[in-house]
Amino acid sequence: MEGRMRMVYAPTVRQHPTPHLSRLLKRYLFPEGWGSFLQYVAFLLVLLLAVISVFPLYYCIITSLKPPEEVATVPPSLVLRRVSLQSYRDFLEGTGVANAPVSRWFLNSTVVTIVNTAGVLLINSLAGYSFARKQFPGKQVLFALIISTMLVPGWSTIIASYALTFKMGLHDTYWVLILPALASPFAVFLVRQFMLTLPTELFQAAIVDGASEFQLWSRIAIPLCKPVLAVLGLFTIIGSWNDFLWPLLVLNKSHMYTLPVGVSVIMYQIQGRGPDYGIAMSAAILMSIVPIVAFLLMQKQMVQGLTIGALKG
Amino acid sequence: MFRVTLLSPIRAKRRSKLAARERTAGLAFIAPFMIFFSVFTLLPFLMAFWLSVVNWKPLGVTQFVGFQHYQTLAKMEAFRKALWNSFYYTVMVVPPGIVLSLLIAVLIFALQSGALRSFFQAVFYLPGVVSGLAVAIIWRFIFDYQVGILNYIVKSFFHAQPINWLGDVRWALPSLALMAVLSGHGTAIIIFVAALGGIPKDLYDAASIDGAGFWRRHLSVTLPLIVPSFLYVLVVSTLGAMQVFTPVYVLTRGGPVYSTMTAAYFIYKRLTFYADAGTAAAGGLVLLLITVGLTIVQFRSFSQVVEF
Numbered sequence: 001m002e003g004r005m006r007m008v009y010a011p012t013v014r015q016h017p018t019p020h021l022s023r024l025l026k027r028y029l030f031p032e033g034w035g036s037f038l039q040y041v042a043f044l045l046v047l048l049l050a051v052i053s054v055f056p057l058y059y060c061i062i063t064s065l066k067p068p069e070e071v072a073t074v075p076p077s078l079v080l081r082r083v084s085l086q087s088y089r090d091f092l093e094g095t096g097v098a099n100a101p102v103s104r105w106f107l108n109s110t111v112v113t114i115v116n117t118a119g120v121l122l123i124n125s126l127a128g129y130s131f132a133r134k135q136f137p138g139k140q141v142l143f144a145l146i147i148s149t150m151l152v153p154g155w156s157t158i159i160a161s162y163a164l165t166f167k168m169g170l171h172d173t174y175w176v177l178i179l180p181a182l183a184s185p186f187a188v189f190l191v192r193q194f195m196l197t198l199p200t201e202l203f204q205a206a207i208v209d210g211a212s213e214f215q216l217w218s219r220i221a222i223p224l225c226k227p228v229l230a231v232l233g234l235f236t237i238i239g240s241w242n243d244f245l246w247p248l249l250v251l252n253k254s255h256m257y258t259l260p261v262g263v264s265v266i267m268y269q270i271q272g273r274g275p276d277y278g279i280a281m282s283a284a285i286l287m288s289i290v291p292i293v294a295f296l297l298m299q300k301q302m303v304q305g306l307t308i309g310a311l312k313g
Numbered sequence: 314m315f316r317v318t319l320l321s322p323i324r325a326k327r328r329s330k331l332a333a334r335e336r337t338a339g340l341a342f343i344a345p346f347m348i349f350f351s352v353f354t355l356l357p358f359l360m361a362f363w364l365s366v367v368n369w370k371p372l373g374v375t376q377f378v379g380f381q382h383y384q385t386l387a388k389m390e391a392f393r394k395a396l397w398n399s400f401y402y403t404v405m406v407v408p409p410g411i412v413l414s415l416l417i418a419v420l421i422f423a424l425q426s427g428a429l430r431s432f433f434q435a436v437f438y439l440p441g442v443v444s445g446l447a448v449a450i451i452w453r454f455i456f457d458y459q460v461g462i463l464n465y466i467v468k469s470f471f472h473a474q475p476i477n478w479l480g481d482v483r484w485a486l487p488s489l490a491l492m493a494v495l496s497g498h499g500t501a502i503i504i505f506v507a508a509l510g511g512i513p514k515d516l517y518d519a520a521s522i523d524g525a526g527f528w529r530r531h532l533s534v535t536l537p538l539i540v541p542s543f544l545y546v547l548v549v550s551t552l553g554a555m556q557v558f559t560p561v562y563v564l565t566r567g568g569p570v571y572s573t574m575t576a577a578y579f580i581y582k583r584l585t586f587y588a589d590a591g592t593a594a595a596g597g598l599v600l601l602l603i604t605v606g607l608t609i610v611q612f613r614s615f616s617q618v619v620e621f
Contacts, residue, residue, distance in 0.1 A: 134339030
């Protein structure tokens with residue numbers, strides 16, 4: 001439409017006797033105008049920044065796959081010439097490191113992540129549902145209190161959590177990683193925001209049909225909330241798997257370490273005899289497989305889930 | 314009152330019965346959450362105050378010492394240095410990080426292809442799902458004095474002396490900041506892209522009709538409308554940067570000579586190396602005071618710029 005209008009009025013526009021160079025360039029290179037030129041510029045810039053952003057990950061992957069003698073070379077090589085799994089083998093067998101039951105660490109991380117995720121989904125979907133759709137005294141105050149704790153830096157209460165769980169005798173057990181992680185203000189907020197959008201009629205119809213309160217939650221709210229629960233589940237898997245600081249504080253026995261704690265201890269040990277970057281990079285990759293796969297499985301939903309909290313809050 | 318008189322007594326009774334049932338269910342459904350929340354979030358918060366005024370012993374007698382821990386902290390050079398470093402690190406990381414992520418978000422938003430947009434959002438988010446520990450380990454290699462790729466660039470492209478990134482008092486903290494700025498703005502980018510998408514196109518058209526140029530349009534339309542998202546990203550990333558721990562733990566352990574001693578690492582060290590929960594808890598509360606102060610300042614200054 002716009003193009004046709006321009007053609008109609010074209011004769012009235014003053015013609016340049018000798019077209020300017022920039023006009024020529026524009027006409028032949030970007031027939032759709034400067035808009036498409038800006039598209040190219042934006043694309044190239046984003047591409048450049050994206051390459052910078054993922055470069056460390058790429059470099060880590062190829063380094064972990066290099067044969068040990070090619071890892072630390074000057075100049076560094078950015079391509080993989082020969083593939084070798086030696087670094088992975090060295091890491092998994094705990095070569096040269098005292099007391100490193102790596103497979104046990106994998107098991108610990110897996111158990112804690114699975115139990116945490118199931119517990120977080122159950123407890124917070126119950127609470128989120130209640131805050132979104134039920135009326136009870138003190139609701140607003142409680143919700144405000146829960147949300148405001150999100151602004152408290154973890155470091156200001158972590159010492160007290162440490163002392164508390166020590167007194168409860170939980171250190172060096174799975175419980176110390178599970179129980180404190182179950183009630184998550186972020187999760188309640190996420191679930192509540194989603195449940196607020198469900199149509200009231202559905203619940204009213206179910207009440208007329210004689211549904212109990214528990215059935216309202218299990219038969220109506222939960223099935224409708226599957227998308228947000230999937231996102232929350234993935235966030236919890238990633239967060240729980242990656243958690244480092246809390247396990248580092250409360251786990252002291254090496255057979256109870258989670259993978260990140262074990263890796264950090266190995267890093268510290270091999271630092272003494274000059275860092276072995278092949279082992280370090282393979283450890284970093286092995287730690288990252290679970291979160292990366294989780295992200296790739298549902299990246300679109302996670303990207304949407306991230307904005308729920310930010311825009312409506 | 315008015316509605317009750319309109320209803321028949323039976324219906325009113327059923328109604329109040331339903332409300333009572335809802336109340337019971339509502340409380341029952343939050344009960345599991347409230348139990349764990351009270352024990353593992355609220356209780357530690359109160360306990361932190363108590364720990365900071367007693368001499369806590371894991372095994373043994375605990376005695377009241379008043380404000381002694383706070384006085385000790387005030388005298389410790391390491392603590393003052395830690396607070397300053399945390400603040401300095403935040404200043405080096407947060408503003409450049411926000412500018413960078415806003416720039417990337419604007420560029421992504423400028424792309425017309427929806428597939429490209431979501432592709433790039435995913436690419437920028439990807440490094441963010443990798444744990445901070447793994448990222449720090451990777452950067453340990455990049456920063457290496459002899460075989461690191463950063464010094465290779467310094468030597469062969471800038472023909473300068475290699476820099477001892479992590480071992481030099483002047484470079485250690487800026488190196489950590491560099492790592493933070495270059496790795497992981499995924500969340501901020503996604504939030505900004507969503508905010509840009511939420512701006513109605515009519516506003517730009519209206520501004521154009523009023524004669525606003527490119528810059529004017531973005532200054533008067535884009536900026537005010539993304540302030541809520543901007544504020545969210547600012548507050549959250551400030552909170553994160555003030556508590557930086559993992560890079561310090563993996564890369565520098567607070568050194569050389571306290572140059573990367575941050576508040577979080579100080580607290581960690583007081584607890585684990587010196588078994589001193591008192592000053593650690595007191596330090597945590599001082600950190601709380603500072604971050605709450607920063608958050609209030611940020612909210613205040615931005616609610617003045619734009620009325621929500």
